[in-house]
Amino acid sequence: MNHTIDTILNHRSIRxxxxxxxTDEQIHILIKAAQQASTSSNVMAYTIIGVTDPVLKKELRKISGQPYVEHxxxxxxxxxxxxxxxxxxxPEERIEMEETIESTEQFIVTIIDAALSAQNLAIAAExxxxxxxxxxxxxxxxxHVSELLGLPDYVVPxxxxxxxxxxxxxxxxPRLPFEVVYHENKYLADEIQQPAISSYDAELLEYYQTRSSNTKVDTWSEQMIRKYRNPIRMDVSSFVKEQKLNKR
Amino acid sequence: MNHTIDTILNHRSIRxxxxxxxTDEQIHILIKAAQQASTSSNVMAYTIIGVTDPVLKKELRKISGQPYVEHxxxxxxxxxxxxxxxxxxxPEERIEMEETIESTEQFIVTIIDAALSAQNLAIAAExxxxxxxxxxxxxxxxxHVSELLGLPDYVVPxxxxxxxxxxxxxxxxPRLPFEVVYHENKYLADEIQQPAISSYDAELLEYYQTRSSNTKVDTWSEQMIRKYRNPIRMDVSSFVKEQKLNKR
Known part of the structure; x- marks a missing residue:
């Protein structure tokens, strides 16, 4: 279609x-791309921390369990x-700003702002x-991540x-079928979504069985049920509140 | 640099x-682009609703107060x-999945997933x-938006x-200076950020005074203080919890 859409459609995670x-020049252009994303009311409610210290990288790798966090x-x-x-x-103004800053609404704003900027960076990089x-x-x-990066109140990694x-x-x-993800005017009834989800389950099963490495027998629905039966990262909630976000 | 980075750096919001x-073909390619964004553990925790019904568009315009929501x-x-x-x-599995689904962690996942897909769509469109x-x-x-779109539990607009x-x-x-948004290894101390924020205040003041329409006297810091002194959308918190997300 064009270079940009080709880049987007060609995305796969690299591990x-x-x-x-x-290079410094590459980092600059990527951050500039990140910053040009839309932001709610020009708040730019995010900070990007580049990690170059090898000791810190090793610590973050331990937390993630993923070697590519270090390498x-x-x-x-x-x-x-x-x-x-x-x-x-x-200080007086700060006190007056607190109620808004601590709201779930503003927590949503920070996550959206950070994610939009990240996706710009990702596409520019690719x-x-x-x-x-x-x-x-x-x-x-x-x-631990927050402590390692020295984050003050109102900031969360x-x-x-x-x-x-x-x-x-x-x-x-493969991704979910178009008609499962895209609805028109109203949220689609379960009866209409389910056959398309089942067909995606079959497609993903085929993909897992035939891909060049790490083949397995699995479907999307089974993965999701397995994943969500085991609560993870339940401490994120208290952490965020201790940073004085998402409190009201 | 290249077509993609040019597209990203050339972004401005159109109102x-x-x-x-x-066209249907354009909608299809944009949704395909959206779907190709990264997603946490392949959850694809978002739905995109295309609104074409004129009555519904008018209702959403009323909520937003922005004519371009309709036009x-x-x-x-x-x-x-x-x-x-x-x-x-x-039904048994669903009960077991509840604790995870209702967590702040998974609420973060849905927002990131939705935002990454949206930014792919935005860049593809541009x-x-x-x-x-x-x-x-x-x-x-x-x-009201949720009611208009018929969203079930575990779904939020x-x-x-x-x-x-x-x-x-x-x-x-203009955006915040590079060194305010990008830190290395540690979150930058306030004393270091503040002069750069002040210089951005001056730059934005100049921009507002010299732009071709809607000129005004304003700085970023003043805007932010003004905005955050007036709590808005404080009901988002209770709404999200009633949809059974961000509860624990």
Whole structure:
């Protein structure tokens, strides 16, 4: 269609990188791309922390359990940030701003702002031949990540992103059918969604059985049920509240 | 740099569109682009609702207060969705999945998943000459939006996006300086951030005074303090909990 849409449709997560480091120029252009994303009322409610310290990278790898958190071209950590907006306020103004900052509404704003900027960074990176992997796994121990990065109140680490030169080329994994994800005017009734979900289950089973490595017998529905029967990261809730976000 | 990065860096929100409607082919390619974004553990925790019914569009415009919610090439509403994953589960399994689904962790997952897919859609649209505007304003009455779209438990409307042929070409608004948004290894101390924020305040003041329309005297810090002193959308919190998300 065009270079941009080709880049987007060609996305696959990369979990193995060469040792080539991103250049300062590359980091600058990627951050500039991130910053140009839409932001709610110009709040820009996020901070991106680039992690270059090898000791820190090793610690974050331990938290995530993923070797590519340590071995990559560059590691970014995306934080929701409502601390910055208070910096040039007076102590009185700060007190008046608290109720809004601590709301679930503003917590949603920080997550959306951070995610939009991250996806701009991801696409920009992929457009110049780099690979990326999102790292929700940093939330495995969100208290520790926050401590390692020295985050103040009103700031939470949301996810990381490993970027670098790909040392693998995984297959494209099939997505849910169009008609399951895209509804018109009203949320689609379960009876209408279910046959399409079943057909996706069959498609994913076929994909897992025939892909070039790590073949298995599994469906989407079974994966989801298995995953959600085991609560994980239940401490994220208390952590976020201790950072004074999502409190009311 | 390349077509993709040029597209990203050229982003500005479009708030006035021609009456040209998106074609079905365009909608399909945009949704395909949205779906190719990264997703946490393949959950794909979002649903996109395309709004074409004129009566419904008028209602959503009333909620947002923005005419371009009604007048655009196409209107998308992005919803966080943890309902779909329960569809092929048994009632017993569903009960076992509840604790996880209702967690703040999974609420974060839905917002990130929805936002990443939305930003893919936005960039794909801009790459073919369309303009876009995110609509956080649908959260002005999130209860009503949810009712209009018929959302079940575990589904919340997060934001809309108006897409269409631009009928305006706004200036690019300056963003915060690189060194304020991008930190290395540790969150930057306030004393270091503040001079750069002050310089952005001066830059934005200059921008507002010299732009081609709607000139005003304002800085970023003043805007933020003003905005956050007035709590808005405080009912989002209770709404989300009533949809059985972000509860624990």
């Amino acid at each position: 193995k990188f060469t040792e080539d480091k991103l 990559n071209g560059h590691l970014f950590v995306f934080c929701g940030d409502l601390h910055r907006i208070t910096q040039l306020s007076t 457009s110049i031949g780099l690979g990326i992997c999102y790292l929700g796994s940093l939330r495995n121990d969100i208290y 949301l996810f990381g992103m490993a970027v670098g030169t790909p040392a693998q080329q995984p297959e494209l994994k | 006035k569109f021609t009456e040209d409607k998106l 655009n090439g196409h209107l998308f509403v992005f919803c966080g969705d943890l309902h779909r994953i329960t569809q092929l589960s048994t 790459s073919i000459g369309l303009g876009i505007c995110y609509l956080g304003s649908l959260r002005n009455d999130i209860y 997060l934001f809309g996006m108006a897409v269409g042929t631009p009928a305006q070409q706004p200036e690019l608004k």
